[in-house]
Amino acid sequence: MATKQQSKISKAVLLDLHRRMVRIRLLEEAAGRLASEAKIPGFIHLYVGEEAVAVGGCVALNEGDQITSTHRGHGHLVAKGGQFKPMMAEFMGRSTGYCKGKGGSMHISDLDLGMLGANGIVGGGVPHAVGAAFANKYRKNNLITMAFFGDGSTNIGAFHEAANMACALHLPVVFMCENNEYAEYTPRERVMAITDVADRAVAYGMPGVIVDGMDVVAVYEAAKAAVDRARNGDGPSMIECKTYRFYNHAGVSAFGTPYRTDEEVREWMERDPIKLFEAQLELAQVLSAEEAQAIHDEIQAEVDEAIEFAEASPMPDPSTDMLTDVYTEAP
Amino acid sequence: MTVAETETEERIIRYNNAFTETLRELLLDDPDIFIAGEDVGRYGGVFQSFAGLNAEFGDERVVDTPIAEQAIVGLGIGAAAVGLRPIVDLMFMDFVMVAMDQIANQAAKMKYMYGGKATLPLTITTTGGAGLGAAAQHSQSLEAWLIHVPGLKVVYPSNPYDLKGLLVSCVRDDNPTVFTLHKKMLGSKGHVPEGLYEIPLGKANVVREGTDATIIAIGMMVGEAEKAAETLAEEGVNVEIIDPRTLLPFDTEAVVQSAKKTNRIVIVHEAVRNGGIGAEIAAQIQEEAFDYLDAPIARVAAPFSPVPFSPALETAYVPNAESIAEGVRGVLYRNV
Ligand SMILES: Cc1ncc(C[n+]2csc(CCOP(=O)(O)OP(=O)(O)O)c2C)c(N)n1
Ligand SMILES: [Mg+2]
Numbered sequence: 152m153a154t155k156q157q158s159k160i161s162k163a164v165l166l167d168l169h170r171r172m173v174r175i176r177l178l179e180e181a182a183g184r185l186a187s188e189a190k191i192p193g194f195i196h197l198y199v200g201e202e203a204v205a206v207g208g209c210v211a212l213n214e215g216d217q218i219t220s221t222h223r224g225h226g227h228l229v230a231k232g233g234q235f236k237p238m239m240a241e242f243m244g245r246s247t248g249y250c251k252g253k254g255g256s257m258h259i260s261d262l263d264l265g266m267l268g269a270n271g272i273v274g275g276g277v278p279h280a281v282g283a284a285f286a287n288k289y290r291k292n293n294l295i296t297m298a299f300f301g302d303g304s305t306n307i308g309a310f311h312e313a314a315n316m317a318c319a320l321h322l323p324v325v326f327m328c329e330n331n332e333y334a335e336y337t338p339r340e341r342v343m344a345i346t347d348v349a350d351r352a353v354a355y356g357m358p359g360v361i362v363d364g365m366d367v368v369a370v371y372e373a374a375k376a377a378v379d380r381a382r383n384g385d386g387p388s389m390i391e392c393k394t395y396r397f398y399n400h401a402g403v404s405a406f407g408t409p410y411r412t413d414e415e416v417r418e419w420m421e422r423d424p425i426k427l428f429e430a431q432l433e434l435a436q437v438l439s440a441e442e443a444q445a446i447h448d449e450i451q452a453e454v455d456e457a458i459e460f461a462e463a464s465p466m467p468d469p470s471t472d473m474l475t476d477v478y479t480e481a482p
Numbered sequence: 483m484t485v486a487e488t489e490t491e492e493r494i495i496r497y498n499n500a501f502t503e504t505l506r507e508l509l510l511d512d513p514d515i516f517i518a519g520e521d522v523g524r525y526g527g528v529f530q531s532f533a534g535l536n537a538e539f540g541d542e543r544v545v546d547t548p549i550a551e552q553a554i555v556g557l558g559i560g561a562a563a564v565g566l567r568p569i570v571d572l573m574f575m576d577f578v579m580v581a582m583d584q585i586a587n588q589a590a591k592m593k594y595m596y597g598g599k600a601t602l603p604l605t606i607t608t609t610g611g612a613g614l615g616a617a618a619q620h621s622q623s624l625e626a627w628l629i630h631v632p633g634l635k636v637v638y639p640s641n642p643y644d645l646k647g648l649l650v651s652c653v654r655d656d657n658p659t660v661f662t663l664h665k666k667m668l669g670s671k672g673h674v675p676e677g678l679y680e681i682p683l684g685k686a687n688v689v690r691e692g693t694d695a696t697i698i699a700i701g702m703m704v705g706e707a708e709k710a711a712e713t714l715a716e717e718g719v720n721v722e723i724i725d726p727r728t729l730l731p732f733d734t735e736a737v738v739q740s741a742k743k744t745n746r747i748v749i750v751h752e753a754v755r756n757g758g759i760g761a762e763i764a765a766q767i768q769e770e771a772f773d774y775l776d777a778p779i780a781r782v783a784a785p786f787s788p789v790p791f792s793p794a795l796e797t798a799y800v801p802n803a804e805s806i807a808e809g810v811r812g813v814l815y816r817n818v
Pocket of ligand 1: 271300580
């Protein structure tokens with residue numbers, strides 16, 4: 152069992168955890184703003200509030216490791232190293248976007264980075280993580296795969312089939328559950344008879360741990376243990392991160408929704424993973440408030456630049472781009 | 483308000499509200515009916531199509547389910563097999579694919595496989611269609627997948643009045659039916675009488691009578707065809723418009739009659755052209771009315787790609803009044 156005294160995380164890693172969380176937060180806040188101004192079309196599912204999960208998970212990975220994602224995928228891509236410009240351009244449907252404007256927010260991806268794609272089908276990505284892990288094991292390349300998924304997605308067949316298969320085939324997978332207590336507008340207790348998703352792990356034959364998903368260090372440490380285990384050939388594990396999305400299922404309204412109370416939202420916002428971590432870092436004299444502010448400013452400037460880039464980028468052209476990318480061959 | 487009053491008075495409501503109202507009246511009418519699906523209970527559905535029903539009828543009759551499309555349809559099948567009349571919701575038509583085994587291998591075939599003994603009065607509701615920037619997995623029109631399955635009935639209303647009458651018929655039908663709303667039409671309005679009435683399944687509607695060419699359009703494309711008809715009228719072209727309303731069973735007679743009258747056919751749907759329902763309709767028409775046709779049957783449909791996200795592509799992807807008018811000019815050899 153990992154104990155606190157073992158958790159000597161280097162300053163570089165701590166700063167990395169912080170920076171990546173702020174990167175997600177500021178990109179998401181901007182994306183939300185642009186969506187409410189209708190500059191970003193379609194549905195947008197923001198990751199604000201859950202940053203510690205994607206970041207704690209992805210910082211525990213090596214370059215080359217893969218992740219799979221969900222409909223709420225912006226945070227996963229940023230945490231894996233995604234660039235703002237092609238992300239923002241994709242959100243706005245521009246041809247310079249990661250998916251040339253064909254996928255949008257819900258399908259944001261960068262396969263070159265090992266981010267195998269946000270997914271519009273709940274649970275749809277989890278089996279892909281199993282497949283990627285299979286390929287890693289097959290090639291003996293020492294890479295592993297991390298599947299991100301919500302609490303709600305653990306109710307669909309694809310999830311169960313994938314979890315069982317990963318364990319049966321003893322594959323290097325880490326199952327990272329973002330339990331934010333809701334699936335769209337329905338609270339977990341109306342659709343699940345258990346409180347902890349991690350309870351499910353035992354049924355497949357893998358360890359399942361629960362961590363505070365607002366504590367990036369806790370997530371990172373649990374992820375590191377699971378990643379090491381997978382890389383050592385000891386099979387899959389599941390980590391359930393108790394977290395919360397600050398905004399509505401889609402869009403940017405945090406308060407005044409009928410399915411959760413403002414009080415509840417406020418309580419969770421008190422436990423903002425970035426604020427909590429910044430307070431810790433300041434106390435530990437790793438990062439002062441001024442230094443933290445400078446990081447925010449620097450990242451905000453990068454976000455603003457990405458917006459300018461996206462707005463100046465061309466839309467795809469129906470006369471040339473409609474039938475491309477459907478098949479490997481040119482149309 | 484008396485019945486007589488409602489019959490004479492135009493009662494204009496939204497397509498989405500017609501859906502909710504019909505469900506409410508059905509729940510009041512038949513205690514064997516219940517509704518199950520994701521977010522349909524407390525929240526009232528992601529499009530508020532089920533608003534107020536859970537509050538009025540309780541958790542037993544308007545059930546919030548886990549995200550579990552296979553089990554949702556399976557729940558409906560099992561409950562129907564033992565005598566209830568379930569309505570199960572699949573939110574987006576794209577999720578029909580997730581439940582396809584339960585729909586196509588199970589629900590559709592049960593009666594046949596069991597020698598006629600199983601009866602499944604099951605209605606599956608869903609929303610199809612593009613136009614909201616919802617991209618490749620939330621915008622599809624998959625009716626062609628469904629009409630390929632013997633044992634199913636497939637319905638796609640194009641206006642609030644038909645929506646109500648067809649939904650009542652689906653729910654009262656003793657076969658599994660798939661009832662598709664168009665999510666871009668949810669706010670559209672039309673006349674809907676209070677109280678339950680049926681529109682028979684398998685009967686097309688002649689939306690507009692004409693002589694020069696026939697447009698066969700489904701779902702949201704019916705409205706686009708009507709707009710096209712106005713443009714064409716200014717050009718001296720008088721088109722007939724047929725809305726099949728039910729895609730399976732299909733009202734072949736109605737379209738064949740029209741083909742014999744106008745001799746020129748344009749079929750419009752939002753789904754991709756390849757393997758779309760247009761192919762089936764065209765085949766049926768040429769089988770019955772080949773000698774009456776003065777031009778090859780034309781299809782106006784989406785290009786053969788997934789639904790694109792970018793509005794620049796999506797706008798060009800979905801057929802509209804303009805592309806339909808072009809299609810009609812084509813069969814009249816009026817293209818320049
Ligand atoms: C197969 C399928 N069913 C339903 C949906 C609609 N839907 C989108 S997100 C969502 C809730 C997902 O909940 P969860 O997995 O907890 O993720 P969260 O949104 O909370 O991050 C649902 C039901 C879908 N996209 N795919
Ligand atoms: Mg959730």
